[in-house]
Amino acid sequence: MVSYRKRGKVWQYEISYKDLDGAYKKLRKSGFRLKSDAELAASQVKSLYADIRQFKAGEIPLSVYFERWINLYKRNSVTNVTFIKYENTLNHIRKIFGKMPLKDITRTVYQERLNVFARNHAPRTVSAFHKQIRAALLDALDEHIISNDPTRKAVVTGVAVHRPKKALDYGEWQKLIHHLDPDQIPEMMIYLAAVTGMRYAEILGVTTSDINWQEGTVDVNKTWDYKYHTGFKKTKNKASMRKLPLDSISLHHLHVFVENHLTSPNAPLFLVNGHAMVSAEINQVLTNKLHALGLPRVTFHGLRHTHASVLLYQGVSVLSVSKRLGHSSITTTQSTYLHIIKELEAKDTDKILAILKNA
Known part of the structure; x- marks a missing residue:
């Protein structure tokens, strides 16, 4: 319902509507010199936005709309881990867009705010951030809450990520494992990664019940969610469930560590005060250690590549390396370490x- 009234020398329109929660409210705008001007403005609002509640929704902040959107469309249709990613995007929206109404977010404004996010995030992260917001705003456009798509032709940038060396060579690998303190939690995790090729989440998932002291093996049967803190999770794939034989020295280090860090049989071995180090934390420990030893920087995941490379160069078959890494197929191993395999083939040809x- 629309009504008009004159306030002094200007006209005002008043539209009665139900808000998104069903409560009756009024939308007023004044300052029109003629009543016909007020009527025209009110009719434009009603024609552009079939439901006045949708017009009012255009005045809510992007963060409010995005929060409603993910709870309505995503909460029950995606995994908990994926939903947490949407919640992380929501937190960034609150910081970057503040309380800016949806209707005020133009293409220029959106690009400016996207560039702010890109100042300290990698292009891949910026792209994921942009795609989630764009999906929500395209729904807002379909519902006539906004009249234009501010994300159209947005340019995704980001901070170039410095790529460390992918793997250590054999001598560097030896130097690292011989200078680690197996009694320290972070250094024992680094040691295990270097001598087993286990993934970080797999190492965090190890409990004392997974260790067979008689057979000298570690049973990889689960992982630990260090990103979203949801506890134990399944391994990456069925092939990732495997028993890893340990050499006598590594088994001794692990035995001493377990004795000095008593935990319940089913509790993760490598939590620090109940806290699982995130990848940035363990990578920083590794970086500091490598720097102290005068070794090139590799990531924690690079220790997995190092382990595989060392085994391949030492003549271990690709099939055995594939099984030890828990790859879903030998093709994955071959494609990942193609450069090494080609080098070994060249040597074999000479032989x-x-x-x-x-x-």
Whole structure:
């Protein structure tokens, strides 16, 4: 319902409507010199926004709309981990867009705020952030809450990520494992990664009940969610569930560690005061250690590549390395370590020719 009244020398329109929660409210705007001007403005509002509640929704902050949107469309349709990612986006929206109404977010404004986010995030992260917001705003556009898509033709940038060395060579690997303190939680995790090739989440998922002291093996049967703190999770795939044989030295280090860090059989071995170190924390410990030893920087995941590279260069078959890493197929191993395999093939060719020559 629309009504008009004259306030002094200007006209005002008043539209009665129900808000998104069903409560009756009024939308007023004044300052029109003629009544016909007020009527035209009111009719434009009603024609552009079929439901006045949707017009009012255009005045709510992006963060409020996005929160309603993820609870309505995402909470029951995505995994808990994925929903947490949407919640992280919501927190960034609150910081970057503040209380800016949806209707005030133009393409220029959106690009400016996206650039702010990109100042300290990698392009891949910025792209994910942009895609989630864009999905919500396209729904807002379909519902006529906004009249234009502010995310159209947005340019995604980000901070270039410095790529450390992918893996240590054999000598560097030896130097690292011989200078680690197996009694320290972070350094024992680094040690295990270097001598087993286990993924970080797999190492965090190890409990004393997973260790078979008689057989000298570690049973990889679960992981620990260090990103979203949801506890134990399944392994990456079925092939990731495996028993890893340990050498006598590594088994001794692990035995001493367990004795000095008593935990219940089913509790994660490597929590620090009940806290699982996030990847940035363990990577910083590793970086500091490598720097102290005068070794090139690799990431914690790079220790997995190091382990595989060392085994391949030492003549272990690709199939055995694939099983030890828990790859879903040998093709994954071959594609990941193609450069090493080609080098080894070249050496094998020389050996073959030498054998035939001396036959």
